[in-house]
Amino acid sequence: MASPTRTTTATDEPTSRSPMVSRDSESSSTTSPTTTKPATTPPAEDPKGTWKTKLKAHLPTVAEMRKTVKLSIALLIGIIVNMDNTARQAIGTGSLFAFITVVFYFPARPFGVELEAIVYGTTGALLGAAWSTLGMFLANLARDPTDKIPIQTTSSTVLAVFLFVGTFVVNYIRMYFPKANFGCVFACIILTITLTNASAIGGFQPTIMYMILIPIAVGTAIALAVTIILWPEDTITTFLNVLSLTLNDYNTFFKSQSESFTSLLETTSSTLPELHSSMLRNVLLLIDCKRTVQREILYTHLSAKDCSNITRLVKEMRNPLHGIGFSLLKKNQGLTVLDEEQEKEAFTYVVTDQERQAFKGALTELTPLYTEMADLCYDLLDKTIKRFAQFGNSPRSLTSTIFWPFVRINLFKKRQKPTRGDSDLENNQDPEEEFKYTMDRLQALISSIETSSTPGMVAFLETIHSQEKDPRYDLLYILFCYQMNLKTHCTKVIALAEESIRLAHDRHTRRLWLPSITLKKWFRTCEVDPQVGGDDINATTTGEGLIRTSTRPDALDPDNMAASNDADHYLNTSKKKRYSKLLHKQRKRFLPRDPDVYPPATRSQHFFFALYRFKNWCVSINTFFAFKTAVAVVILSIPAFRIEDAAWFAEWRGQWAQISLVLWLFPMAGLFYSSMLLRLIGTIIGGVLGIVIWEISRGNPYGISVLCFVCFLFLQYSFFYGPMYAKPISILVTVTLALVIVYEYQYVQDGVPNHDEVYLVAGKRVLLVIIGLLAASILNMIPSQVTGRVELRRRLANTITQIGRLYSLLASSYMVSKDESPTDNQRKQFRKLTLEVQRQLADERTLLMNARFEPPLRGTFPSNEYTTLLQSVENMADLVESMVYAAKSIDPEWRTHISTILMSERKDYLSSIMVALKLTAGSLSSKMTYPPFLITPADARHRFSHLVEKKLRIQRRDLNVETLPSFAAYGVYLLASVSFVTELEVALKTVTEMVGVDDPLEWKELNR
Structure with a gap:
């Protein structure tokens, strides 16, 4: 694929927490990457035009x-x-x-x-x-x-x-x-x-x-x-401009990462923090645009429901794109000769040169298929972007801006005629039919990508078996990772293209659309704003459960409770009916237990409990x-x-x-x-x-x-x-x-x-x-300042706790036998929870930036440690989503079979990760030192991976049409799990450096 040329300008920001705190931009063009052309030799640079080019580059655009x-x-x-x-x-x-x-x-x-x-x-x-x-x-x-x-x-x-x-x-x-x-x-x-x-x-x-x-x-x-x-600008046009910008960024990222993966030459890859920023650069803004559309009375082609469907499809494209970038990162690590310790950290074992050559051979056989799919997918998304742009107002050119308030003079809708050198089929082909043909061709390639294994993949498998007594398949998992994410991304692009076809068929004319959001949801605040207040409590050590009431940490205060989930055990039989309705409502909010007292049972206890809550409200930060x-x-x-x-x-x-x-x-x-x-x-x-x-x-x-x-x-x-x-x-x-x-x-x-x-x-x-x-x-300064570094520490601890919940939900829903499949509502709530975590991470990055301005009165702020910790937490959040995305692609029967193997060892492994997450969050929140002896997640990963590879030995028959998709998804899950544990290890070491270890040798030296 040739490198795309993309014309983008800034876009109007539809909403922000404060209308004066964020950089707005405006998109005056909905042009997208141009069609691919053969590479040509660039013209020689004109010395006379150099100063003009430089001057033009520094001048502001029309928008x-x-x-x-x-x-x-x-x-x-x-x-x-x-x-x-x-x-x-x-x-x-x-x-x-x-x-x-x-x-x-x-x-x-x-x-x-x-x-x-x-x-x-x-x-x-x-x-x-x-x-x-x-x-x-x-x-x-x-x-x-x-x-x-x-x-x-x-x-x-x-x-x-x-x-x-x-x-x-x-x-x-x-x-x-x-x-x-x-x-x-x-x-x-x-x-x-x-x-x-x-x-x-x-x-x-x-x-x-x-x-x-x-x-x-x-x-x-x-x-x-x-x-x-x-x-004037309307919110639908702003939404479509941000949509075009987001999809263009996605398409450019997909093109560069795909070309780099299929290349056997040494290429550069994005790090995990760079992947995180690339995938979230415009998605949160697009979601805000969608919410703005939902609150407005519209007279346009698209409804707020249409914008919600489009936004949902765009959000679903994030995980496979992250997986493509992640597979390129792991490929470069696998093909680069590292020292033994670094390779064990990346792959849990040492990769041999024979395995690298076998990997290159398998990749070479698959490159034509991968390249054709990537080209078609890129071209299809490019055309889809242009189709969506037709539902908004025409972009304002310089001429239409000058001749305002007359009708916009649009110079972008002139259709290019096919060249004389094209075939008769191309000259007579309808754009709509060509668009559908591209969809059908891409769908056919998706159907054939996992029908059977290639000879190179079989040879790769035999090379792995001949090299080790207990073979490891991480390099094979890299192929699976790219292949599965490429297939899923193409599927999402097809779904987006089908949505554009549906809208073109159903939305011929403009009509009036009333707001599709309730007043309660309109006024409800669903973000943690780092500018408006702090956390009142140590939210990590209060035994919060899986059900969240709000993103704001103040809503997670344990003193908001009136009863716990076990309150029925502490009420006498005559009062159970009276409190049944109350307890039912309270369970919806998740009211954590208080180790100091039982829940109030009498009227006097309820009265004094209300006074206790009022006292806590009075001394809260806000x-x-x-x-x-x-x-x-x-x-x-x-x-x-x-x-x-x-x-x-x-x-x-x-x-x-x-x-x-x-x-x-x-x-x-x-x-x-x-x-x-x-x-x-x-x-x-x-x-x-x-x-x-x-x-x-x-x-x-x-x-x-x-x-x-x-x-x-x-x-x-x-x-x-x-x-x-x-x-x-x-x-x-x-x-x-x-x-x-x-x-x-x-x-x-x-x-x-x-x-x-x-x-x-x-x-x-x-x-x-x-x-x-x-x-x-x-x-x-009265009575004391709310320091941003303390707030950052508490919120990071709260975010790590939420990531632990996400991981526990993943383990309980996908990796444990005899568990019911998640419902649609559970999947929806899980997606909302992951999105809220991403918003909190964005706010925590703002807190980190503001914390650098605080005067170092008691000591210097450990900025480097917090930067490393925040990056690790962001990576863990992304990798948990990748693991969920891979695990849900595994066939239920196949997943049940895996979960029944090494049940006790699996529980030990999951327990070590959960304990490490909880201990990291608790130590960060309460400044509690780490214990002197601890089984690290990396040690648990090495032990469990070794046992799993012994039990799950891949044979040639496993690479058939029935089992290959599930096995590929499970390989992607294991690959993401390895990186998740690596990031958790980095976070654990970083927090250990900040809070220390309860070393018994120090006590012995002090009391010698």
């Missing part, structure tokens, strides 16, 4: 500029609204919040995502306004009507209480519902500004609420209008964090409630210190310190840039608008496509320069006497930010 310009125009409108006197008078004195609302809503996303953010933000703003109105009304009732001074002790106390309660609730919601982040931000702004200003206003004045609600409404209208009118934030906001608001300080507090707009505190305070120390430094830099740069713009324009609104728009272009482009540290800096620069310019412009336009100069306005802004940062820093 990148389109998104940058779109957001910059929205921000420019927000600035103009504050510059125009008519608009400013209509909006009110808080017109600056219209610009801030545009920044928060981020109107460069698909309409459905933007509408969802607006719904959350508007709901939060209205609820905050309602709570503030109630607080102002009650504070006015508490005032002494005979006292002409509005600032009174009683009214200030009521306002402070409402401010505390409202801030506490808002921040608690932010911890548990990241989707409601901006709604909570608006609620916080309204609470802070209205309740502090209400203390100095006599009587009940609800009009103060309009000072903020009207600008927020205007900003919302600007964001919504720009999203709809200016180069609750205590919300409490600290509310206290700090009230403390910073004290000047607004004092007669002596209310005037300068209003003049300095001291509420910005409170808002900065709430927005920038995070429970995690590493994230807090890194974001604090970056945002302080952004605030300073924004203040300086605001001064420069004002001095250049000298207050001219047209000059200000032009200069701001130019700055917005550079800032938003750096936010989208710059490094990660540029994102918070660009946001803070944008907000700060707008604050400085708008405040100074309004001072001049309103003729405020003795108003602050632009330098003083910028200085006050930076000073308020520093005050908020100092308050947040002090607050973050």
